[in-house]
Amino acid sequence: MATVTELRERLRRPLAAELAAGCQNRVVAGGVDRLLASSLGNPFPRVRELLGGYGDLSVPEREDVLKTALAELADSEKIKPARTPRPAARQAVPTAAPGERLPIDAPLSRLDTGPGGARKLQTLGLHTLRDVLHAYPHRHEDRRALPDLSDVEEGQKVTVEGRVVAKSRRSPRPGMLVIDVTLETPSGGRVKATWFNQPWVEKQLREGASLVLTGRVKKFGRSVQLGVEHHETLDNAQDSLSTGRIVGVYDAKDGISQEFLRRAAFRALGAAxxxxxxxxxxxxxxxxxxxxxxxxxxxxxxxxxxxxxxxxxxxxxxxxxxxxxxxxxxxxxxLQGKRFQATGDDINRFEAALPFRFTNAQRRVLLEITDDMRGDQQMARLIQGDVGSGKTAVAACALYLAVRDGYQGALMAPTEILARQHYANLRGYLGQLDVRVGLLIGAMTPKDKLEMQTRIAQGEVDVVVGTQALIQENVRFDNLGLAVVDEEHRFGVQQRRRLLASRPDVLVMSATPIPRSLALTAYGDLELSIIDELPPGRTPIETKLLQDTHRVQAYGFVMRQIREGQQAFVVTALIEESETLELLAATQLAEDLKTILPEARIDLLHGRMSAAEKDHVMERFRAHEFDILVSTTVIEVGVDVPNATVMVIENAERFGLAQLHQLRGRVGRGHQQSYCVLIAGEHSQKTRKRLKIIEGSTDGFVIAEADLKLRGPGELRGTRQSGIPDLRLADLANxxxxxxxxxxxxxxxxxxxxxxxxxxxxxxxxxxxxxxxxxxxxxxx
Incomplete structure (x- = not known):
């Protein structure tokens, strides 16, 4: 039978935890009034009197009466707040005395978690009080009213509580151990629970032990059997943490029980x-x-x-x-940035020189950009838009506004072929407006590079297009006001910052549609603008999903397009994260196609090539020196081959939806109807359902949202490498x-x-x- 001293301590601890938790009346199951109505309150009538009607008091009133009640308990026992000293020779950090507050970053050796408790928590990566507080349960179970097993269905996952009334062990075949336990539930019903090949649990299953079991139900007539997936043994002193309430379930390892983790969390909450x-x-x-x-x-x-x-x-x-x-x-x-006039007249003058009119989405994004440009702070804005949505035209208008105010502009692209493409586009947009556009790339001769660098430094070039050559030490701008970075994720942070050393306003362009929620986290240092409308008159790419049993028909269609003067991409998927195996697969596919399509001229592009070799192959393809480009997943984002009208993607099930959409965007750049053929090597319903999403939609943002829900953020755009930590409670899809x-x-x-x-x-x-x-x-x- 417990002594008065033991009862006093068992009452004092939850009251101290209630005070530490802000007097919300939530620490004790049923509240403080229910605690005092139990046998714990009987030896301490003065405390019961002080705390009577606790649930009806305001928070400040609760705090006052709790402090008085705790003082009453301390006085009756003459409890001293000092910690129990340890032998000096052991030099152990003393644990906190009951009710003592600890710093949030106190080591767990100071928290009373029992013998070896701190070491157990450290194996889970928890070293301080803060770590325990933020080691959240990964799910919760409602154990307030556990189910009546007579009502549950076959295969249903349930949690039950009961007492062991019988136990047996058997070996149906050599090397297999089955432990059977009969559990009697509080309602008087019985359930048979089974463990397979888990001999270490047997010692926890003694007759009379109280257990909480979670598992799948199997019914045999009127009897119920549970295939146990998780179990807990209940310590009477901790029942209130594991039963009769909504209970958290934590990430754990063998040998670390859920009851131990709940007790650690409870004590951390009381001490912090x-x-x-x-x-x-x-x-x-x-x-x-x-x-x-x-x-x-x-x-x-x-x-x-x-x-x-x-x-x-x-x-x-x-x-x-x-x-x-x-x-x-x-x-x-x-940061303080440049301040531009960015007048409406200049925007109208730029648009009047275009062979088309801006869409409403382009106008909206331009207003967001010009608002930033007129402000004192440095602009740092991301323009997102699907292939063909007109991002470059919007960026060209912003560059024109910077030049009109006497500044220079720069556009940095990740590859030389993209830089040349942007150079041609900007000359088309800006040339007739007396804006001088220059190109600076690594392939230029030393003489041409030096000449361009001199013109940039002397302000004789208004807008410079280039690759990483723009951030070399010998490039000096006369007065850089606006920097546009295409496909920013292809550059390192330090590369970008070297371009931004003179604090120009910054526009980042991305043709990779990603959900707004992910953009706000992956590009947290940038404001977000989305061009979510395509120009009128664009012919949507027709997409068809085929099983690999219809591959010959797919390539027959490709050959018909080639005979009409068109070209085609064929992409093969990454195999087992191996560039070598991927290269072998692409090489084999190219050889197979030469056999299937002997009339076609076929070449290969892969990741083992140097940047110069890739550019050379793409230039030959653009010049129609061959008909089919077989490629691994290294096809450059944004490269225009207007004559290419077919994209065939082998083993499409190995790609994410967003990546498939990006690959599809390599065609449809000209005026001809274009096509994308997805060849699936896996025929499951799940795969077909996923790939049907891209077959039925050409909206990159709709597809990206679906991809986020299916795959999670870690697999989209390499966000785990982009500095986004694991978000334990977050749901980026919603x-x-x-x-x-x-x-x-x-x-x-x-x-x-x-x-x-x-x-x-x-x-x-x-x-x-x-x-x-x-x-x-x-x-x-």
Whole structure:
């Protein structure tokens, strides 16, 4: 039987945790009133009197009576707050005394997690109190009313609670161990639970043990059997954390139980200060709860509403810190920039010289650009648009506005063939407006390079188009005002910054449609403009999905196009992340096609070629020196071959939808009807359903949204390599509004305090530093 001292401690601990959690009456299942109504309250009538009607009190009143009640308990026992000393020879860091508050970054050796507890948590990558608080459950189970097994269906996944009443073990065949347990549920029903080849669990399954089991139901007449996928043994002292409530399930390893992790989270929440880094007026404006409520609500929610409220706050925080980090890394958001006139008359003059009129989407994006150009801050804006949406014309207009104000402009492309293409386009747009356009690429002779560099330095060139040659040390601009970067993700950060050394306004163009939510995170240091409308009169590319059993018919169609004077791309998929195997597959495919289509002239493009060799092959293809280009996935984004009208993609199931759409965009550049043939080597319903999306849509943004939902952000545009951390609570497919609100607050914070130096932001700054994975980034602030 428990002593009065033990009962006093069992009462004091949840009351201290309730005080630490902000007096929200959520720490104890059923609330403080229910705790006091239990046998724990009987020996302490003064405490019961002080805390009577606790649930009806305001938060300040609760705090007052809790402090008084805890003092009463301490006085009755003469509890001293000092920690229990350890032998000096062991030099161990003492754990916190019950009720003692710990710094948020205290090592876990100071948190009472039991013998070896800190070491267990360290194997999960958790080293501080903060780590435990933010090691969120990956899912939650509702254990408030576990199901009646007579009502569940065959194959349904359920969680049940019960007591072991029988156990047996058997070996149906050599090397196989089956452990069967009969569990009696609180309602009196019985269920047979089975473990396969898990001998280590047997010692936890003693008769009389209380278990919580999760698994798939199998029914045999009136009897129910459970194939166990997860189980927990219940410690009576911890029942309130694992049953009778919504329970979090954590990522764990063998030997680390869910009960242990819940207990660690519970004690961390009770010991941590939980100071909120978002002031109350920001929380009210953005409709999020306070940090203490959120952390308690994610680990130990009182109900569904509490869990939703907690998840919303902590998801908002993930995006807020991501946006702050991106804006601080980019630095462009707080720099003084050029200030342009950017008049409507100049825009009209530029448009009048075009052979077409701007679409409404182009006009909208131009207004966003000119608003930035007229401002004091440096423009840093991303223009997103599908193939053929007119991004280059919009960028050319912005360059014209810069030149009209006496500045130079630059456009940097990732390859020489793209640079030449942009050079030809800009000369067409700007040449008749007396704008001098120059080209600077690595393939030029030393004499031509020197001449162009001299003209740039002396201001004799208004707009320079080039590759990385533009950021070499011997290139000096006379007065660079606007830099346009095409397909920015193809350049390194340092490369871009060298071009931006003189602080010009910046436009980044991307022909890779990605969802707005992903763009706001992948390009967090850039404002976002989307050209989501194609010019009128464009003929959509016809797309057809075929099984590989119809490959011969597909290439028969290709040959008919070739006989009519057209050309075709044939792309083969990456095989097992091996460039060597991919090259072999492409080479073999080219040889096979020479046999199938003996009339056709066929050549090959692959990743092992140098940049010069790739450019040479593409130039020959544009000049129609051969009919079919067999390629790996290295076809240059944005390259125009107007005479190419067919794109065949082999093993299309190996590509993401967004990548298929990009490859399809290599055709349809001329006036002829163009076609894309997807050849699928896998015939499953799932594959057909996915590929039918691209067969039925030519809208890159619709396709990108579908790709995000199917594949997740990590596989789109290499975002895991672009610095986006794992977002544990985020759902990029549905979080656009949350991201925009978090971005708005991040920009507001940095606009008023670019280095987070105000004392009110000390917690925010500290949290930002601790969430950063980059040492270099910590030096930014």
């Amino acid at each position: 200060p939980l100071d909120d880094y978002l002031p109350a007026h920001w929380r009210r404006k953005y409709g999020v709860t306070d940090l203490a409520d959120a952390l308690w609500g994610l680990h130990f929610p009182s109900d569904e509403t509490h869990l939703t409220r907690a998840t919303s706050r902590l998801r908002f925080d993930e995006y807020l810190f991501l946006e702050l980090r991106m804006l601080l890394q980019g630095e462009d958001s707080v 979080d656009t509004e949350v991201i925009e609100r978090a971005r708005e607050l991040a920009k507001h914070i940095l606009a008023h305090d670019p280095r987070l130096e105000h004392p009110r932001l000390q917690y925010l700054r500290s949290e930002l530093q601790n969430r950063s994975e980059s040492v270099a980034y910590r030096e930014v602030i």
